[in-house]
Amino acid sequence: MVCHMENTLNATSHNPNPPGLYIHVPFCRSKCLYCDFYSVASSATIPAWLEAVQREMRLYGENEERSGGSGAKSGVKVEGYAEKHGEKSGENAEILRNFDSFNFDNFDSLYLGGGTPTVLAERDLAALMDSAHKHFTFLPDAEITIEANPDGLSAGKLKTIRDLGINRISLGIQSLSDADLKYLGRTHSSKQALDALDLIRFSGFSNMSVDLIYGLETQTIPGWKKTLDQILEFRPEHLSCYQLTFEPGTPLGKMKAAGKVNSIGEKLESAYFIYTSRYLEREGYLHYEISNFARSFDLKSRHNQKYWTHTPYLGLGPSAHSFHSGSRWWNLKSVRKYCRLLAEGKPPIESSEILTEEQLDLESLYLGLRTSAGVDLNELGGGLRVGNAFAELQRTGLVKISNGRILPTRKGFLVADSLPLMLNV
Amino acid sequence: MRNIRNFSIIAHIDHGKSTLADRLIQHAGLVNERQFRDQILDNMDIERERGITIKSQTVVLSYKSKSGEVFDLNLIDTPGHADFSYEVSRALASCEGVLLLVDASQGVQAQTIANLYAAMEHDLTIIPVINKIDLPSADIEMAKEQIDHDLGLDSDQVVLCSAKEGMGIEDVLEAIVARIPPPEENSEKPLAALIFDAHYDPFRGTIVSCRVFDGKVRPGDLIRLMYNGAVHKVEEVGFFRLFRDPQPELSAGSVGYLIAGIKTVADVRIGDTITMDSNPVESPLPGFKDVKPVVFSSIYPISSDEYPSLVDSLDKYKLNDAALVYQKDSSAALGQGFRCGFLGLLHLEIVQERLEREFDQAIIMTAPSVQYQFTLNDGTGLTVENPQYYPDPILIKSSAEPFIKATIIIPERYMGAVMKLCLERRGSNPRIAYPTTARVEITFDMPLAEVVFDFYDRLKTITQGYGSFDYELIEYRDSDLVKLDILVNGERVDALSIIVHRDRAREWGLQVCDRLKEEIPRHNFKIAIQGAIGGKIISRSTISPFRKDVTAKCYGGDITRKRKLLEKQKKGKKRMKMVGNVEIPQSAFVSVLKARDE
């Protein structure tokens, strides 16, 4: 999908893909060693954060009456945003000026991510959902996801979550081997994880996703298969299987730099990847994105797909990213600063960018090549031309062509980071 | 005339030459505090970064001495590298004296000695100056002793200063006035002026820097350049302050500039003599040499559609660098380009950097070569400086390569290591002398080809910067030369071919293969790199294909980051050259130039 800034600024109402809302809950019981998400291992600032998020919702949603047709809250029009809250100059000023034209239509997804949103007390969760519904409108069949971790889940909390209209749970399990869990710095045991799966199913959630990590030194392929098999007994609707990465700045990243831990090497990593893909496909899952598997076409993560297709999304909370009409902006990565700015009535934006057509094309290309849907050849803009290299890619089996789309093969997925470059764009 | 002094500052690198020059300029009130920016004389970026002076600049300082007299002090800056030793010698030939700068904490160093020799050759008055006396580690006594002992100068004559802190600057200026003799008064003789530098000005053409020895020159005069007999009409003469300051005339003893409608710097020769067309001197000033390039390399645009812009840039660049010569060349791997001749490897690097930085050219340079001579069976002689023209081996009767006399001055403790280096580089006929007690002068006969790569860098490394090196060409000697080709997945990369002595071919081949292995990124297929003489493979390396590079997650914050990375990689890709289906980065061609030894 190619967005031309000029024509799309006010064109979201024609967008067949409704926008998604993301709320970042930056709290965890403790920090996992590999984690590079923004979250803090303390609950002290939860009250301030909650108040701030509600303020942020107001920033985006306050003019709802005006944008609604017949009193109904149909979408969010951020009129007058720049004048009221904006900066006078600087990089963000441009974005803020454009806010008036960012019309976030009725949302069809809400994602409570983190962090660990389930660390919030039931009362806080209720307040959060209440505000979300007050300020934003969701389509009747909206996908509403909450991320959860095995520790601290109870039948009571899960019931509340369901009663709040949350219809999808994404559970971070990572592994069912206690040695792996220890290596990753997770605070729960494999038993707790299995109990949590039981509890979720028992509570009546019929759309569940599980996060897993492979490619650890402590792991073997048979061990990984065992984890998968145990998980598959619960027939999760969705699976995210991530290869472990050593992000700089994380404890694990630093341990790797210091030579205390190691990656398993490219050969084994590929083996795990291919194995996982084959195994899960045989078990009936669609491998629809590098790290994501769904039990059916409809069970793909609706919200996450918005990130990969330039569908508008609004991100609230510290570090959250938003995208609309070729503009992207993101919030400060600090609960303290985030709260302070909102208390002053200012947008908590750290930075922003306005993408050129060429940049949008490049993103469409690389994001598309990370999904089984691939990229529509015709939709690639003028800046991207497919040359001889393309034939070579087909010959080597990295991509195939079907119905005018370039589709990465499983082998192509493995080198998805360089596929866009190999296309000679 | 008594009130003119012509001098240079010479020093080992980092001993404070530029800082002192700036101080003197500032002291002379040529610039006020606000205009004063650091190191005024070294004004090109590259010079500043490398800390060496390439293009010398000259400036006249007005100084009112303690006795109340006003003097014009001509500070003639000198380039600081062996590639430009001829230019240094011409600059020194324009002076009557030098400040020989010694760092108070470092003491006398190799270049101090080499510079001293150069100054003595021109019979100049030498004022030893100890700089950086403000440093806590300054050891003035030690420095004095070395000046006495190693340099054979009178340490009682030493002037102490701190260029950085502005201490002793008056003393330096007084010493210049008192000790350096004024130039001789020969204004009545026929004009003889020495060209020691030339710059290009887009509005005025060539600005010639010259020292008038005899006679005088005025606007309107018809002057003659003795090297080629060209006659030009003088438009303007004057002094260099920080700007050009026109004067009614330049008379014997002065140093200044001359503008005479000369189009490019290549139309004048450094070291040439300017005389009057109507009343010429009989013979030119001594010491003129027509400097010829000794190192050759080809320049190609990374992308062939940039060829026209490279042509244009080279033409413009050439306006200001007479030493560079070039002609058209072409390569199967790299397309159309130029074969260029340079004064040495540093000169080559400077040209490369300036083309890239100032002219924004993305270029690839091929391995430097010297000029080889071949005699064929039928008796024909052939001079080849481009491996492409290496003759068919069965036709070759004999081959020869240029040899130099290499002179190296080092503290005695490095002698073993330096001897070893020279022998590895096919040095022969070593001679050893002891110019001062703790120092050794080693002289070798050596093939020039062995020093054009990284000899000087290696020497500096193994002598921890204490080695000074100089060379002169002596003669061609017979040598068993072969052409070594580099193949990437079976395709010959002609730009990587070199002519090399048979005994050195294998080693070279191995190193190029290793270097390319490091520089060529992995592809999604296997890449074989081979070195070959004729059809015979003598070295090889392999780059294994990559299997996996995908990053696991890509959500909100990852998207921008990943795009930025791709944008960077795309830019990098533009700087790659396709050989067959292998992408070779520019850095690979460059790294090969450095591929010797460790």
Ligand SMILES: Nc1nc2c(ncn2[C@@H]2O[C@H](COP(=O)(O)OP(=O)(O)O)[C@@H](O)[C@H]2O)c(=O)[nH]1
């Ligand atoms: N402490 C001290 N540092 C100095 C003095 N003169 C120069 N320097 C420093 O020495 C370094 C080299 O000086 P520079 O003039 O560039 O040396 P050049 O290579 O001889 O031109 C620079 O960092 C200067 O700041 C001095 O009198 N005292």
Ligand code: SF4
């Ligand atoms: S629970 Fe999730 S967000 Fe929290 S530290 Fe662990 S990986 Fe990071």
